[in-house]
């Protein structure tokens with residue numbers, strides 16, 4: 658049985674920590690601030706679930722700069738250890754990679770659940786490439802407080818190995834590869850048993866890019882217009898703009914040889930309908946005066962496109978507007 662370290666106590670962090678703890682897995686929740694750590698240790702975490710009583714559980718809680726709870730007093734932890742990274746792209750730094758590395762034992766893997774692209778390269782400054790698994794989830798959760806979240810929609814979680822597209826990163830040996838395969842299968846089985854519909858993919862990059870291209874349309878537009886996801890579908894002129902954004906992104910993927918499923922436009926419309934009442938994460942960031950994930954979403958897409966000599970005009974226009982909103986937020990303190 659694996660042991661789980663969930664890094665980040667946002668909506669997804671609370672969701673994964675709560676369900677894994679309730680599923681009988683040894684789970685540790687890692688947070689940044691001491692005050693938050695103390696509150697979580699005293700109150701536990703509460704997960705609201707539609708039609709069911711709220712779930713209140715007490716995982717171990719540590720600060721990111723403290724040693725791993727599972728390794729305390731143990732010379733070497735032989736069991737499988739999954740570090741599930743639920744923090745935002747803006748929190749993925751070389752310092753975080755170093756902290757995570759110090760928490761890893763011989764059987765630890767880092768499972769990244771971030772939006773956008775570029776985080777694996779930053780993490781690989783300290784974490785071996787073969788120990789990074791990428792994941793995409795459509796589970797929906799809403800944070801209520803520092804200790805509580807609601808599970809607002811059951812989704813699917815896909816995971817697979819990170820395949821670096823640069824020779825800067827060392828290739829994974831055959832032994833490591835087969836160990837990784839077993840580890841992934843075990844992860845999928847355990848997440849399923851904790852209540853997450855989970856699938857494995859050897860081409861997780863495609864899934865990540867599909868999500869990237871959809872986020873690169875929905876997130877900036879909802880943030881700029883201050884509307885919920887469903888409202889994007891209410892003006893036909895806006896849909897033309899959405900189509901242009903998607904088409905520009907699809908050209909980048911095609912030039913990089915990334916396979917996308919056909920009907921991505923329909924999928925985009927479906928995401929808007931299914932999450933109609935949600936405020937996108939980018940809109941929430943703007944409303945809360947936080948930095949957004951624009952760099953990891955539209956910013957990285959623009960950089961990749963321009964490196965390939967592609968015209969990225971439409972993405973650049975939304976990128977600039979979101980940057981202006983961020984700037985206005987920081988000027989207003």
Ligand code: KPL
Nearest residue numbers: 875932935936937938939
């Ligand atoms: O992933 C999302 C986000 O807000 O970041 C979408 C799919 C747009 C749902 O809100």
